[in-house]
Amino acid sequence: MARATPSGARSGRKPLMAGNWKMNNNHLEAIALVQKMAFALKDADYDAVDVAVIPPFTALRSVQTLIEADKYGIQYGAQDVSQYGSGAYTGEISAAMLAKLGCTYAVVGHSERRQYHAEDDAVVNAKARAALAADLTPILCVGEGLEVRKAGGHVPHVLAQVDGGLEKITAEQVRRTVIAYEPVWAIGTGETATPQDAQEVCGAIRTRLAELYDGGVADEARILYGGSVKGGNVAGIMAQADVDGALVGGASLDPGEFVKICRYRDLPG
Numbered sequence: 645m646a647r648a649t650p651s652g653a654r655s656g657r658k659p660l661m662a663g664n665w666k667m668n669n670n671h672l673e674a675i676a677l678v679q680k681m682a683f684a685l686k687d688a689d690y691d692a693v694d695v696a697v698i699p700p701f702t703a704l705r706s707v708q709t710l711i712e713a714d715k716y717g718i719q720y721g722a723q724d725v726s727q728y729g730s731g732a733y734t735g736e737i738s739a740a741m742l743a744k745l746g747c748t749y750a751v752v753g754h755s756e757r758r759q760y761h762a763e764d765d766a767v768v769n770a771k772a773r774a775a776l777a778a779d780l781t782p783i784l785c786v787g788e789g790l791e792v793r794k795a796g797g798h799v800p801h802v803l804a805q806v807d808g809g810l811e812k813i814t815a816e817q818v819r820r821t822v823i824a825y826e827p828v829w830a831i832g833t834g835e836t837a838t839p840q841d842a843q844e845v846c847g848a849i850r851t852r853l854a855e856l857y858d859g860g861v862a863d864e865a866r867i868l869y870g871g872s873v874k875g876g877n878v879a880g881i882m883a884q885a886d887v888d889g890a891l892v893g894g895a896s897l898d899p900g901e902f903v904k905i906c907r908y909r910d911l912p913g
């Protein structure tokens with residue numbers, strides 16, 4: 645993959661392109677999709693960009709086996725994680741179980757979990773801390789709904805989610821936490837935030853990290869944008885100084901489209 649000079653102030657942060665498959669693909673379909681992606685990315689420079697798939701729990705073991713056997717440079721993670729360590733929590737999956745499967749990431753606080761499973765900032769924070777305690781990297785999702793956006797309250801809304809989500813998380817832990825700004829109105833709607841919208845909020849999140857911790861932490865933490873990212877709009881989004889990658893839903897199910905996103909440096913801006 646051609647390595648271009650990082651734009652803006654992305655300093656040493658390595659971009660991350662993560663495909664959140666949501667409730668799609670059984671384990672056999674997952675194997676086929678990862679194989680296609682890995683083939684199309686076989687000359688990729690994984691030192692320049694992290695590429696991750698986030699399949700359903702039921703596909704994680706197959707994805708692990710495939711990636712380890714074929715030594716693909718692709719990372720993987722889970723879409724959710726329990727806030728509890730172990731015990732009588734039917735249906736839950738612990739962070740330790742995910743770590744044992746070789747997961748790098750665990751998504752916490754996705755807007756679909758907040759909306760359909762009533763997860764509030766306290767639960768999201770407990771999940772993020774459980775992930776960190778097992779040496780997983782949480783991808784902490786934040787984002788405002790349409791009403792909040794229309795009323796112009798998106799920045800304070802998102803920063804309150806950041807504050808709540810990072811409660812009791814140390815500076816050392818935040819350095820290895822990923823924050824994903826996903827405006828709810830742009831998820832699965834085909835409506836993308838403009839690059840300037842993405843930068844406004846991602847920049848505000850970085851400033852907040854500097855206030856909560858320090859400038860060094862704020863400089864290191866990766867902040868992603870998510871919401872209808874595709875090959876056709878990724879370059880403009882990635883040109884923003886405070887956007888360090890994308891959390892991709894629908895387009896990550898199409899290997900051709902996802903590979904284009906991962907190769908955003910090769911696309912016309």
Ligand SMILES: O=C(CO)COP(=O)(O)O
Nearest residue numbers: 664831832871872893894
């Ligand atoms: O929710 C998302 C990723 O977590 C974004 O989904 P879409 O890319 O389908 O809008």
